[in-house]
Amino acid sequence: MIRGFTGYIVAFFLVVAIQVLIFNNIQLSGFIVPYIYVLFLLLLPFDTPGWVLLLTGFLLGFFIDVFADTLGMHTIATTFIAFSRPYVLNLIAPREGYETGTKPRVSYYGLVWFVKYSGILVFIHHLLLFYIEVFRFGGFFSTLLRVIVSSLITLLLIIISQFFIFRK
Amino acid sequence: MRELLRFLIKYHFILLFLILEITGIVFLVQNNTYQKAQFVTITHSLAGRCAQKFAIVRDYLSLYQENRQLTEENNNLYNMVKSLVSINYGDQVYGIDTVSRLKYVYIGSRVLNNSANKQFNYITLDKGKKDGIMPDMAVVCNEGIVGVVKEVSDNFSSVISFLNRNLKLSAKLKKTGHFGSLEWTGTGHTKASLKDIPHNINVKKGDTVVTSGYSAMFPEGYMIGVVSDVELKGGNYYDIRVLLSTDFKNLRNVQVVKNIYREEQLGLENKNGND
Numbered sequence: 001m002i003r004g005f006t007g008y009i010v011a012f013f014l015v016v017a018i019q020v021l022i023f024n025n026i027q028l029s030g031f032i033v034p035y036i037y038v039l040f041l042l043l044l045p046f047d048t049p050g051w052v053l054l055l056t057g058f059l060l061g062f063f064i065d066v067f068a069d070t071l072g073m074h075t076i077a078t079t080f081i082a083f084s085r086p087y088v089l090n091l092i093a094p095r096e097g098y099e100t101g102t103k104p105r106v107s108y109y110g111l112v113w114f115v116k117y118s119g120i121l122v123f124i125h126h127l128l129l130f131y132i133e134v135f136r137f138g139g140f141f142s143t144l145l146r147v148i149v150s151s152l153i154t155l156l157l158i159i160i161s162q163f164f165i166f167r168k
Numbered sequence: 169m170r171e172l173l174r175f176l177i178k179y180h181f182i183l184l185f186l187i188l189e190i191t192g193i194v195f196l197v198q199n200n201t202y203q204k205a206q207f208v209t210i211t212h213s214l215a216g217r218c219a220q221k222f223a224i225v226r227d228y229l230s231l232y233q234e235n236r237q238l239t240e241e242n243n244n245l246y247n248m249v250k251s252l253v254s255i256n257y258g259d260q261v262y263g264i265d266t267v268s269r270l271k272y273v274y275i276g277s278r279v280l281n282n283s284a285n286k287q288f289n290y291i292t293l294d295k296g297k298k299d300g301i302m303p304d305m306a307v308v309c310n311e312g313i314v315g316v317v318k319e320v321s322d323n324f325s326s327v328i329s330f331l332n333r334n335l336k337l338s339a340k341l342k343k344t345g346h347f348g349s350l351e352w353t354g355t356g357h358t359k360a361s362l363k364d365i366p367h368n369i370n371v372k373k374g375d376t377v378v379t380s381g382y383s384a385m386f387p388e389g390y391m392i393g394v395v396s397d398v399e400l401k402g403g404n405y406y407d408i409r410v411l412l413s414t415d416f417k418n419l420r421n422v423q424v425v426k427n428i429y430r431e432e433q434l435g436l437e438n439k440n441g442n443d
Contacts (some may be wrong), residue, residue: 050181058188065195072196079192083185132196 008044012060015040020067031146034154035074037064038125039161041082042118043105046098050086056081070133077129081121092116106162118158119151126151241310272387274423275299280324284357284416289329291315293422296323306385306425312414313337313392314422316385325424331357331416338383339392339410342376344369350377350392350410357416360393362408371398377410384433389424 019037027033041057047058061078065071089098094109102108104117126147134143176183277299281292295301297320307314307327316335319326328335331352339349339362348364362377375395381388397409427433 051184053403054184054188061192062195071199072192072194075192075195076189079185079188083189086181097171100431 011043012040012056016060016063016067017165019064024068032150032153034150034157035064035126035129036103036154036157036161038081038122038154039118039158041078041085042121042158043102043103046089047100053082053085054079073132074128076132077125080128081125084124085121088117088120092120106159111159114162115155119155122154122158123147126154141153237310257339266349271428273300273426273428275426276421277301277325277424279301279419279422280417282329282416284329285330285341287333287354289331289416290318291327291329291419291422292325293325293424294323295424296320296325300426301325301424302426304385304430305427306387307422308386308390308419308425309414309419309422311391312412313379313386313390313418314414314416317424327351329416330360330414335390337386338380339377340380341365341369341371341395342378342389344371347380347382348405348408351408358412359396361411362410363405365406365408367400367404371395371406371408373398377408383424384427384430387427 014039019035023034023036025132037060040060041053044056057078057080058075061073061075064074064078068074089104092113093114099108104114106114109117130143130147130150207428243357275295277293277295280294281289281290283289283291291307291314293301293307301317302321303317303320305317307317313330315327315329315332317325318328330337333352333354336351337350339348339350346365346369348362350362353359365371373395377392377395379386379388379390379392391413393410393412393414395408396411399407399409401407
């Protein structure tokens with residue numbers, strides 16, 4: 001894989017392309033859509049500055065919105081998880097903290113940690129996104145069911161992707 | 169200033185987050201047709217329900233007016249029948265055979281669609297071929313003329329409204345009997361102009377204009393309107409403004425006029441056409 005800054009730029013567009021071209025067209029049983037593109041935000045290094053994180057989240061959501069013609073929806077959700085990422089990382093930090101030079105990957109902190117980490121963020125993201133999408137609280141529980149099922153599938157896909165991309 | 173800067177630096181993460189999030193919300197509200205449409209749907213359905221209720225109330229409130237109109241019409245018809253059925257000559261009473269002299273049959277119909285704000289207005293009626301309506305039949309209402317049937321389907325007919333630049337009628341002054349061509353002026357829904365009335369006759373404001381009956385469509389002497397303005401324009405003819413008696417903005421019940429002898433009359437007239 002290409003390392004460093006350029007690598008992340010390439011990965012950014014790759015993730016957007018994969019989401020827009022493939023996953024936006026997959027609708028499992030009609031209403032479950034996996035939004036795997038949040039993967040990009042999850043994989044940014046630990047020491048990413050806050051403002052970079054926020055701008056990345058904003059741009060990522062914005063790009064997805066532009067292609068899906070849903071201006072604003074993904075932007076709000078991704079900006080929010082970019083904002084909450086540091087807090088989630090603090091919350092589930094291992095006892096000895098994050099070692100310098102490591103990245104938020106399965107290979108460094110184990111599957112359980114990674115599932116917790118991405119599970120929380122993916123759920124927050126989907127929760128916001130689906131409720132903004134329906135834009136009302138009528139049918140609250142059916143939307144919640146969609147959020148939970150979609151989150152699970154997104155999470156599953158993210159974890160599978162980890163084993164494909166970052167093989168040791 | 170330094171305090172402000174320190175504040176900005178300290179809280180830049182939250183501040184930037186708020187700015188970006190608000191930008192996202194602005195995007196959402198301004199650009200999303202669904203969210204906008206849902207808002208509009210709710211307001212529209214509310215407005216529609218209100219309008220429906222209002223329409224019911226309005227119909228009910230106009231019952232009095234409609235009732236009076238019908239009574240009046242009924243009286244007129246009753247009087248007409250009475251004058252037709254028998255005429256007294258001293259001791260003798262002559263009955264009149266009303267059927268064999270019947271020339272026009274009226275087919276009552278309701279207006280389904282109507283416009284008065286275009287240059288070429290059309291009216292849709294709820295009767296058609298099945299009810300005996302044919303193209304070129306005249307359409308009138310109680311107050312005056314309405315138009316001429318243009319197209320018919322099985323259950324509907326389309327009428328060229330008099331408020332249509334394509335329609336010209338033959339009309340005459342009731343007082344003198346001189347006839348001319350009547351045409352909508354194209355502005356407003358009450359004005360028409362009567363042309364080809366020679367300047368040597370005496371026309372006054374308020375004179376009645378009626379149909380001439382020459383076209384074999386409208387029955388003779390049917391009310392059209394009254395003269396509102398007379399002008400002598402250069403030549404030998406008047407330019408007469410006529411105020412229409414029909415309220416084209418409020419058409420409901422109309423009658424389609426069927427001329428029983430139309431075919432015969434036109435057939436005869438066409439024989440001369442070749443000369």
